[in-house]
Amino acid sequence: MKRAQSPPGAVAAQGQTMSDSEPRSPARAEGSPAGRPDAAIQGGVLETRDLVVRYGDTAAIKGVSLAIPERSITAIIGPSGCGKSTLLRTLNRMNDFIPSVSIGGRIYYRGLDLYRPDVDPVEVRRRIGMVFQKPNPFPKSIYRNVAWGPQINGLDANLPELVERSLRKAALWEEVKDRLHDPATSLSGGQQQRLCIARALAMEPEVILMDEPCSALDPVSTAHIEDLMFELKERYTIVIVTHNMQQAARVSDHTAFLEAGELIEFGDTNRIFTKPEVARTEEYVTGRFG
Ligand code: ADP
Numbered sequence: 001m002k003r004a005q006s007p008p009g010a011v012a013a014q015g016q017t018m019s020d021s022e023p024r025s026p027a028r029a030e031g032s033p034a035g036r037p038d039a040a041i042q043g044g045v046l047e048t049r050d051l052v053v054r055y056g057d058t059a060a061i062k063g064v065s066l067a068i069p070e071r072s073i074t075a076i077i078g079p080s081g082c083g084k085s086t087l088l089r090t091l092n093r094m095n096d097f098i099p100s101v102s103i104g105g106r107i108y109y110r111g112l113d114l115y116r117p118d119v120d121p122v123e124v125r126r127r128i129g130m131v132f133q134k135p136n137p138f139p140k141s142i143y144r145n146v147a148w149g150p151q152i153n154g155l156d157a158n159l160p161e162l163v164e165r166s167l168r169k170a171a172l173w174e175e176v177k178d179r180l181h182d183p184a185t186s187l188s189g190g191q192q193q194r195l196c197i198a199r200a201l202a203m204e205p206e207v208i209l210m211d212e213p214c215s216a217l218d219p220v221s222t223a224h225i226e227d228l229m230f231e232l233k234e235r236y237t238i239v240i241v242t243h244n245m246q247q248a249a250r251v252s253d254h255t256a257f258l259e260a261g262e263l264i265e266f267g268d269t270n271r272i273f274t275k276p277e278v279a280r281t282e283e284y285v286t287g288r289f290g
Contacts, residue, residue: 044068045110045207045237046091046128052104053086053095060086062261063105068207068254073229073238075252075269077245078284083261084241088209091239092128093121109207126153129200133212135192137184137199142167142176145184145195146202155204162202170198171228190221194228201232208232210240214247226251245285249273257281 044067053061060083068074068091076084089095090107093114107114114124126149137145146163150156163180167173172194176187184195193213200208210229214222229238229251242248248255248269255272257264257280265272265281276282283289 045070047108048105050105051090051107053090054102056100060261064263066256066263066266068237068239070237071233071235072253073233073240073251074254074256075248076239076241076256076258077248078258080243082258084258085211087258088211088239088241091209092125092130094130096121126203127205128207128209129203129205130209131196131200131213134216135189135196137192137195140184141181142184142195143180146198149199149203153203166198166202169201170194171224172198190217190224193217193221193225197228207237207239210238212241212243257284
């Protein structure tokens with residue numbers, strides 16, 4: 001397997017943002033910065049270092065190092081099958097559910113190695129929530145969809161208040177406050193997706209991962225979700241996988257371009273879309289391939 005070269009904007013592997021109480025000196029912390037990292041993306045809430053993800057013998061992610069900046073939106077773009085979802089799912093250990101997956105390299109969440117044996121993956125997914133491509137509410141009421149996670153995790157001191165707050169943050173409260181006990185499936189697709197966002201927010205995460213969250217939605221519902229993302233980034237770190245480059249350009253602050261499991265370029269979204277440093281990025285964002 002070809003060793004991926006560090007692309008422009010990839011994080012310099014220096015552990016500069018680790019704020020974990022436990023001193024960490026990652027095994028792979030040595031390395032020289034490549035390219036010219038944009039100022040805003042040096043360091044991050046989540047960092048991958050030389051990340052390799054394999055399905056069986058086949059590597060889907062081939063040595064990716066990047067840092068996800070705090071309280072902003074990072075888009076992961078690239079052709080179908082390039083590894084966007086695989087990369088996203090490693091960030092909260094969702095790939096643990098796929099038996100053939102093996103992980104190499106490191107992923108740090110505020111300095112903590114997420115794959116360390118004593119790390120509880122359930123706690124990881126509470127702090128780093130996920131919203132999927134198709135809205136997937138539980139076959140329960142609107143209220144129970146939001147209340148269920150906090151309840152089983154002991155975060156239910158004032159459940160009605162938490163449910164309302166989460167639905168408000170997801171810009172859904174006004175539409176559902178009089179029908180909280182109706183089935184979630186009675187909501188429109190766009191409302192269901194906002195309900196899934198409320199469900200993630202009810203767990204009081206710090207990071208929200210979104211895997212093509214609008215691809216099953218109509219343009220009006222898509223606009224709702226994009227507006228919501230804009231509001232949420234004030235308080236949360238968002239990582240979105242999207243095949244829609246207009247969406248990436250509209251909503252994200254930073255963009256990572258992947259191709260065939262390698263990080264080709266990572267940087268401020270405006271720069272990536274207007275002055276990319278790598279020819280492949282330019283070809284992709286201008287629609288000349290992919
Ligand atoms: P993208 O999100 O960019 O479309 P994926 O992360 O879904 O890409 O897939 C990257 C590569 O990994 C593809 O070659 C895909 O076929 C493969 N892959 C994805 N999921 C699995 C899986 N569960 N088992 C085996 N291979 C998979």
